Amino acid sequence: MNSNSILTNSENKSVDFKNQNVIFNFLVETYSKLFTDFVLEREEFETILRPYIQ
Secondary structure: OOHHHHHHHHHHHHHHHHHHHHHHHHHHHHHHHHHHHHHHHHHHHHHHHHHHHH
């Protein structure tokens, strides 16, 4: 019984770790997408404004 609970505990930890990994990957993808979107919008914005800036 005792060894059983230890096994379950370690399984839970590995599941937690996998979930954290998935969440981390999701955050990285989301932030990189937001960042590239921002950079693209900024470049478009600059090309639109370029004639007026000069």
